[in-house]
Amino acid sequence: MFINCLNNIIRHSSYQFSSQYLLNKSKQKLILPFYHTVSNNELIHIKHLYRVKNTKEFIKDLDFLLSLFEPINIDTLYDISNGRYTIKKPVFLLSFDDGLKEVYENIAPILLSKGIPAAFFINSDFIDNKNLFFRYKASLIINEITNSSKKKSLASEEYSKHLSPINPSNLSAEILKIKYNNQYILDKIADSISLSFHEYLQTEQPYLNSNQINELLLKGFDIGAHSKDHPEYQYINLLDQIEQTKSSVAFLKDNFKIKKKLFSFPFTDHNVSKTFFEMIKNDIDLSFGCAGQKLDCIINHYQRIPFEQLDRSAKQIFNDEILRFMIKGLIGKQRILRS
Numbered sequence: 643m644f645i646n647c648l649n650n651i652i653r654h655s656s657y658q659f660s661s662q663y664l665l666n667k668s669k670q671k672l673i674l675p676f677y678h679t680v681s682n683n684e685l686i687h688i689k690h691l692y693r694v695k696n697t698k699e700f701i702k703d704l705d706f707l708l709s710l711f712e713p714i715n716i717d718t719l720y721d722i723s724n725g726r727y728t729i730k731k732p733v734f735l736l737s738f739d740d741g742l743k744e745v746y747e748n749i750a751p752i753l754l755s756k757g758i759p760a761a762f763f764i765n766s767d768f769i770d771n772k773n774l775f776f777r778y779k780a781s782l783i784i785n786e787i788t789n790s791s792k793k794k795s796l797a798s799e800e801y802s803k804h805l806s807p808i809n810p811s812n813l814s815a816e817i818l819k820i821k822y823n824n825q826y827i828l829d830k831i832a833d834s835i836s837l838s839f840h841e842y843l844q845t846e847q848p849y850l851n852s853n854q855i856n857e858l859l860l861k862g863f864d865i866g867a868h869s870k871d872h873p874e875y876q877y878i879n880l881l882d883q884i885e886q887t888k889s890s891v892a893f894l895k896d897n898f899k900i901k902k903k904l905f906s907f908p909f910t911d912h913n914v915s916k917t918f919f920e921m922i923k924n925d926i927d928l929s930f931g932c933a934g935q936k937l938d939c940i941i942n943h944y945q946r947i948p949f950e951q952l953d954r955s956a957k958q959i960f961n962d963e964i965l966r967f968m969i970k971g972l973i974g975k976q977r978i979l980r981s
């Protein structure tokens with residue numbers, strides 16, 4: 643209740659401040675904005691999950707960031723984390739999760755033209771369009787049933803067989819609630835309406851392929867792991883967390899010329915324990931969460947700010963995050979603690 647109230651106050655007041663003023667007041671010298679993709683086309687596998695920015699909006703975001711910060715790459719962040727580099731002017735490190743093909747087609751050309759480095763985090767099971775993230779499956783199913791009452795009723799029947807009886811009018815909302823551990827149900831529903839994920843992967847090729855990844859590395863971008871197949875870590879056990887992390891990083895090391903061992907958490911690092919970080923410390927140089935502008939008790943682990951928030955601009959998102967960060971400082975809540 644208090645947090646919701648605070649968020650509303652921040653949302654309605656942060657725009658009144660200049661970003662430069664907030665940056666100076668907060669004394670923050672490093673921010674890490676992150677996105678998934680940028681596209682001028684409708685992406686059906688994402689359409690029902692979150693709003694994607696187009697190239698015009700993305701370029702406006704970048705120009706905003708460049709007006710306040712200098713861009714840095716992973717090597718500089720690594721030096722910062724080891725105390726070998728002291729930040730003078732405020733800096734930002736950009737990154738992108740999920741390894742989508744727009745990274746190669748749309749994002750990298752824009753970043754190269756502006757001289758901005760970036761890190762791209764990819765799921766080892768999805769490279770070369772071998773398989774599809776279960777949330778994308780949910781979006782594709784919703785798209786398929788939206789304008790077909792026959793498919794909606796078939797899909798509802800299938801859903802009811804595995805979970806609980808459902809009114810077809812609630813089906814889309816319930817499909818979005820299906821979790822990683824129940825993802826087989828999405829496959830069953832797709833079968834029931836003759837939707838082929840394999841065909842979608844073949845025709846649309848939503849993910850980066852190995853050649854594109856090699857080219858991105860040659861152009862100076864960094865590639866990191868994002869788990870094997872994108873589970874939410876707080877819902878899988880410690881051994882699975884370690885296996886997902888180590889084997890996705892090992893896959894990149896074995897198949898691509900990566901310089902640093904990088905990892906960004908799929909979904910969130912919420913409730914991930916100190917023991918986990920202790921057990922992977924020799925396998926990872928830098929890791930990343932997405933809890934917004936926050937500090938973390940784990941050295942070499944950085945929190946990033948999601949820059950895809952409906953139709954909000956980088957400036958609105960940044961002002962909110964920095965104001966929230968300052969307010970949290972007053973109540974001693976700027977740092978994420980782990981048990």
Ligand SMILES: [Zn+2]
Pocket residue numbers: 739740868872907908909
């Ligand atoms: Zn992700």
